Amino acid sequence: xxxxxxxxxxxxxxxxxxxxLAGVSASTVSRAxxxxxxxxxxxxxxITWAVSRLxxxxxxxxxxxxxxxxxxxxxxxxxxxxxxxxxLVETIQARLDEAGFGILLGHTGGxxxxxxxxxxxxxxxxxxxxxxxxxxxxxxxxxxxxxxGVPVVTAFDYDESSALPCVGVDNEAAGRCLAEHLLxxxxxxxxxxxxxxxxxxRSGKRVDGVASALRQIGRAVRPEFLxxxxxxxxxxxxxxxxxxGGEKRPRAVVCFSDLMAIxxxxxxxxxxxxxxxxxAIAGFSGIGLSDMVDPPLTSVRxxxxxxxxxxxxxxxxxxxxRAAVGxxxxxxxxxxxxxxxxxxxx
Amino acid sequence: xxxxxxxxxxxxxxxxxxxxLAGVSASTVSRAxxxxxxxxxxxxxxITWAVSRLxxxxxxxxxxxxxxxxxxxxxxxxxxxxxxxxxLVETIQARLDEAGFGILLGHTGGxxxxxxxxxxxxxxxxxxxxxxxxxxxxxxxxxxxxxxGVPVVTAFDYDESSALPCVGVDNEAAGRCLAEHLLxxxxxxxxxxxxxxxxxxRSGKRVDGVASALRQIGRAVRPEFLxxxxxxxxxxxxxxxxxxGGEKRPRAVVCFSDLMAIxxxxxxxxxxxxxxxxxAIAGFSGIGLSDMVDPPLTSVRxxxxxxxxxxxxxxxxxxxxRAAVGxxxxxxxxxxxxxxxxxxxx
DNA sequence: TTGTATGCGTTATCAA
DNA sequence: TTGATAACGCATACAA
Numbered sequence: 001x002x003x004x005x006x007x008x009x010x011x012x013x014x015x016x017x018x019x020x021l022a023g024v025s026a027s028t029v030s031r032a033x034x035x036x037x038x039x040x041x042x043x044x045x046x047i048t049w050a051v052s053r054l055x056x057x058x059x060x061x062x063x064x065x066x067x068x069x070x071x072x073x074x075x076x077x078x079x080x081x082x083x084x085x086x087x088l089v090e091t092i093q094a095r096l097d098e099a100g101f102g103i104l105l106g107h108t109g110g111x112x113x114x115x116x117x118x119x120x121x122x123x124x125x126x127x128x129x130x131x132x133x134x135x136x137x138x139x140x141x142x143x144x145x146x147x148x149g150v151p152v153v154t155a156f157d158y159d160e161s162s163a164l165p166c167v168g169v170d171n172e173a174a175g176r177c178l179a180e181h182l183l184x185x186x187x188x189x190x191x192x193x194x195x196x197x198x199x200x201x202r203s204g205k206r207v208d209g210v211a212s213a214l215r216q217i218g219r220a221v222r223p224e225f226l227x228x229x230x231x232x233x234x235x236x237x238x239x240x241x242x243x244x245g246g247e248k249r250p251r252a253v254v255c256f257s258d259l260m261a262i263x264x265x266x267x268x269x270x271x272x273x274x275x276x277x278x279x280a281i282a283g284f285s286g287i288g289l290s291d292m293v294d295p296p297l298t299s300v301r302x303x304x305x306x307x308x309x310x311x312x313x314x315x316x317x318x319x320x321x322r323a324a325v326g327x328x329x330x331x332x333x334x335x336x337x338x339x340x341x342x343x344x345x346x
Numbered sequence: 347x348x349x350x351x352x353x354x355x356x357x358x359x360x361x362x363x364x365x366x367l368a369g370v371s372a373s374t375v376s377r378a379x380x381x382x383x384x385x386x387x388x389x390x391x392x393i394t395w396a397v398s399r400l401x402x403x404x405x406x407x408x409x410x411x412x413x414x415x416x417x418x419x420x421x422x423x424x425x426x427x428x429x430x431x432x433x434l435v436e437t438i439q440a441r442l443d444e445a446g447f448g449i450l451l452g453h454t455g456g457x458x459x460x461x462x463x464x465x466x467x468x469x470x471x472x473x474x475x476x477x478x479x480x481x482x483x484x485x486x487x488x489x490x491x492x493x494x495g496v497p498v499v500t501a502f503d504y505d506e507s508s509a510l511p512c513v514g515v516d517n518e519a520a521g522r523c524l525a526e527h528l529l530x531x532x533x534x535x536x537x538x539x540x541x542x543x544x545x546x547x548r549s550g551k552r553v554d555g556v557a558s559a560l561r562q563i564g565r566a567v568r569p570e571f572l573x574x575x576x577x578x579x580x581x582x583x584x585x586x587x588x589x590x591g592g593e594k595r596p597r598a599v600v601c602f603s604d605l606m607a608i609x610x611x612x613x614x615x616x617x618x619x620x621x622x623x624x625x626a627i628a629g630f631s632g633i634g635l636s637d638m639v640d641p642p643l644t645s646v647r648x649x650x651x652x653x654x655x656x657x658x659x660x661x662x663x664x665x666x667x668r669a670a671v672g673x674x675x676x677x678x679x680x681x682x683x684x685x686x687x688x689x690x691x692x
Numbered sequence: 693t694t695g696t697a698t699g700c701g702t703t704a705t706c707a708a
Numbered sequence: 709t710t711g712a713t714a715a716c717g718c719a720t721a722c723a724a
Contacts, residue, residue: 012494014701025711030703040709055493060472061416062701064407065716072450072471080436081634086426093451097464102471104418104448105439118443125418125448126406147401148358233634259635266638288579289605292612294640360717371695376719386693408717411700 013054022050033058064126073129073315074122076106076115078200082231082257083287084304085133088155091308092131099316101128110199110231116141123148129315131155135162136201151318151325153311156302157202158329165325167310169332171202174300175209175254177334178282181298182252183213185340187280190214191225191250193239193260203256206284210254225250229260236260240267251279252340258283258290258299265293265339280340286333296337306330359400368396379404410472419475419661420468422452422461424546428577428603429633430650431479434501437654438477445662447474456545456577462487469494475661477501481508482547497664497671499657502648503548504675511671513656515678517548520646521555521600523680524628527644528598529559531686533626536560537571537596539585539606549602552630556600571596575606582606586613597625598686604629604636604645611639611685626686632679642683652676 019026024043032039032047039047050056064070073096077085093103104127106118116138119130123144129151137145137154142163145152156168182190190210197204211221224246229235236255243250244267255261261283268275275281275295283290286301310328317323365372370389378385378393385393396402410416419442423431439449450473452464462484465476469490475497483491483500488509491498502514528536536556543550557567570592575581582601589596590613601607607629614621621627621641629636632647656674663669 015703016701026701027703027712028710031710034703038709043709055490057466057470057494059411059701060470061407061410062716063703065405065411065718066701066703067716068703070407080426080432081429083427086432089451090426090453093453097452097467100467102450102452102467104450105435106443106448107436107439120403121443121446121448124403124406144401148403233638237638262635263638266640269640289608289635292579292583292609294612294615361719362717372717373696373719374694377694380719384693389694405717408700409719411702411716412718412720413700414719 012059013056014059015056017054018047018050018056021054022046069128069319070126071100072102072104072125072127073131073319074104074106074119074125074127075131076108076118076122077133078108078110080107082259082285084156084257084285084302087304088308088311091305092312095309095312096316099320101316101319110195112136112138112141112199116144120144123150128319129153131311131315132164133157134201135159135164135166136199137164151315153314153325155307155311156304157205158327160327162327165314165327167307167314167328167330168202169302169330171205172209172212174284174302174332175206176213177209177332178254178284178298178300179210179213180216181334181336182254182280182282182340183217185252185280187252187340188217188219189225189248189251190221191227191243191253192221192256193227193229193236193243193253193264194256195231196228206254206256222248224248231257231260233259233263236263237267240264241271244268244271244273249279253279253281254284255281256284258285258287258297261297261299261339262289262293265295265297276339276341282340286335290335291337295339295341297335298337298340299335301333301335303330303333358405359402360405361402363400364393364396364402367400368392415474415665416472417446418448418450418471418473419477419665420450420452420465420471420473421477422454422464422468423479424454424456426453428605430502430603430631430648433650434654434657437651438658441655441658442662445666447662447665456541458482458484458487458545462490466490469496474665475499477657477661478510479503480547481505481510481512482545483510497661499660499671501653501657502650503551504673506673508673511660511673513653513660513674513676514548515648515676517551518555518558520630520648520678521552522559523555523678524600524630524644524646525556525559526562527680527682528600528626528628528686529563531598531626533598533686534563534565535571535594535597536567537573537589537599538567538602539573539575539582539589539599539610540602541577542574552600552602568594570594577603577606579605579609582609583613586610587617590614590617590619595625599625599627600630601627602630604631604633604643607643607645607685608635608639611641611643622685622687628686632681636681637683641685641687643681644683644686645681647679647681649676649679 154166283299290297500512629645636643
C-alpha cells in the first residue's frame with residue numbers, strides 16, 4: 001500500500017512490466033497467459049502473482065494487431081426497440097461471450113443507407129464477423145463484404161437464393177399460414193399493418209404470403225388495406241384508425257409485430273369495436289406479452305433465441321475452426337389465441 | 347477489372363498500399379485522412395482516389411495502438427429484454443455514433459459477479475469509457491475502475507453519495523410518489539412485485555420509497571406483500587397468483603416494471619378480479635405499451651432516452667474535451683391512468 | 693507541405 | 709522451457 005508510488009496508476013501495466021516483476025521475458029509472460037501448459041509450473045506461478053500484483057490487463061488492440069483477431073463480431077439491427085432484435089442481440093452476445101468474443105452494435109432505424117454505414121464502421125473497428133438482418137442488403141454493402149472478406153450471417157429471413165448465409169424463418173410461408181388461419185375462421189377481408197416494405201424484406205415477403213393465401217380463394221389484398229407505419233405503437237394505432245375510418249372495413253387485421261397488434265387492439269377498444277367479435281387482430285413475433293393482453297393475441301412466433309443461438313454457433317465454428325457457414329431454416333409457429341377467435345355469428 | 351490479380355483480395359489494403367499507389371509517404375496519407383486541411387489539394391485528391399481505388403479501410407486496432415484511443419465505450423446492462431435498457435443502449439449508441447464512437451455490450455442477467463466480469467472484459471477490449479446500471483457496484487469492480495482509470499457513468503439511479511458519477515432518477519422518491527398516489531386513491535394495503543432487491547439497488551430504493559409513504563400513515567409493507575421474481579412476465583404472473591392466493595389480499599400492487607404489471611393484470615383477469623375495481627395495479631418505466639393495454643396502466647415513467655442522451659453527452663465531453671463528468675438527476679413522471687382509478691365503492 | 697523515424701503492446705518464429 | 713527479435717498498421721514528433 002504505502003510503498004506504492006502515489007501517482008503510478010496513470011499508465012496501465014503492460015506485459016513488459018509483468019515480465020520485469022516476475023523476472024522473466026515478455027514472451028514467457030505472453031505464453032503463460034495464452035497457453036499455460038507450455039510454461040514451467042514455478043515460473044507460471046511467479047507470473048500469475050505478478051499479474052495480479054500489477055492488476056495487469058491485456059491490451060486488446062495490441063493483441064488484435066499482433067494477429068490474434070479482434071475477438072468481436074458486429075451486429076447491425078434496425079432498432080433495439082423491437083423485442084425480437086433485443087432478444088437476438090442478447091442471445092448472440094451471451095453465446096459469443098462464452099468463447100471470449102464481444103459484440104459491437106449498430107442501429108439502422110430501418111434505413112439501408114445507415115445499414116451500409118454502420119456495417120462499414122464496424123468493419124473498420126475490426127470485427128471478425130458481421131450479423132445483419134434480412135436478405136435485402138444494398139449491392140455496395142455486399143461488395144464491401146466480399147472486398148474485406150468478412151464472414152457474415154443474416155438473421156430472421158431464410159432465403160435459399162440469398163447471397164449471404166442466413167438463419168431465419170420462411171416469411172412468405174409465415175404470412176400465408178397466418179392468413180390461411182384467418183380465412184379458415186371466416187375472415188375474408190384481410191388488412192395489413194406493416195413497417196415499410198421497401199426497406200424491410202421480411203415484411204415484404206409476409207405481405208406476399210398473405211396475398212398468396214388470398215389468391216387461393218380468388219381474392220387479393222385491397223390497396224387501401226395495406227398500410228405502412230414506422231412500427232411503433234402510436235403510428236400503428238393511427239394506422240388502425242385509418243382502417244376503421246375507411247369506406248369499407250376489414251374483417252381481420254394482420255400486424256407484422258405484436259407491438260403494432262396491441263396498439264391496433266387499443267384503437268378498436270377505444271372505438272368500441274369488439275375484438276375478435278367484429279374484427280380479428282393478429283400479430284407477429286410472439287413476444288412474451290402477447291398472451292398477457294386482452295384479448296390474448298394470435299401471433300406467428302419468430303424464434304429469435306433459436307436464431308441467435310444458431311448464428312452464434314455458426315459464427316464460432318467458423319471463427320474458431322474455420323468451418324464453412326451455411327444457412328438454416330427455422331420453423332415459425334402459429335400461436336392461436338383469442339384475438340382471432342371464431343367470427344361472431346351476425 | 348481484368349487487370350486485377352485474381353486472388354489479391356485476401357490481404358486488406360493498408361496505409362502503405364495507398365501511399366504507394368498515390369506516390370506519397372504513409373504519413374501523408376495518414377494526415378490526409380485525419381486532418382485533410384494539412385495536406386495539399388492535389389495530393390489529397392490523389393490520395394482519396396487511391397483510397398477508393400483500393401477500398402482501403404483503416405485498421406481500428408492499429409489506430410488504437412498508435413494512441414488514438416479505441417473510440418468505443420462499453421455498456422453493461424442486466425438484460426436487453428427489459429425495454430428501458432434497450433432504449434438506453436440504443437440512445438447511447440446513436441449519440442456516440444455521431445462522434446465516431448462504437449459501443450460494446452455486456453449482459454449481467456442481474457448478477458453482480460457477471461457485472462464485474464463483463465466490465466472487465468470490456469476494459470480488456472479497450473473501451474474508452476464504461477456505462478453501468480445503478481449504484482451498487484461490487485467493491486472489486488470499483489477498484490478495477492480506479493485502477494485502470496477508465497471513466498464511468500452509471501445510469502438510472504441518482505444517488506448523491508455515489509462513488510461514480512450517475513445519471514438517473516431518485517428511485518426512492520419515485521416509489522414514494524407512486525405509493526402516495528395509491529394511498530390518495532384509498533388503497534391502503536399495498537403489495538410489491540419486484541426483481542431481487544439484493545442485486546438491484548433501484549428496486550431496493552423503490553421499496554424504501556413505498557415503505558416510507560406507508561410509514562407516513564402509520565403503516566408498513568407486510569412481509570408477505572413483498573414478492574420477488576425474475577422480472578419476466580411468467581414469474582410476475584405467478585407472483586400475482588401468490589398474492590391473490592394469500593390469506594389477506596392487497597388492495598393495490600406496485601410492480602417495478604410495466605411488463606410485470608401487465609402480467610399481474612393478466613392474472614387478475616384470469617381470476618375474474620376487477621382492475622382497478624378490486625385491486626389497483628401500477629407499473630414502472632412507462633414503456634410505449636402501457637397506455638395501450640386494458641386497463642391503461644398507471645406507471646412511473648423513467649426517461650431512458652433522456653438519461654441516455656445525458657450520459658452520451660457527458661461521455662463525449664470527457665472523451666473529446668477532457669471535461670469532468672458529473673452526476674445529473676432527471677425527473678421521473680407519474681403517469682396516471684385507469685389501472686389505479688378510484689377504488690370502487692363497496 | 694511532405695517524408696523519416698520511432699513507438700504503441702502483443703504474438704509468433706526462431707534459437708538457445 | 710525460455711528468450712531475443714521481428715512483425716502487425718498506424719500516428720506522431722521531428723526533420724527536410
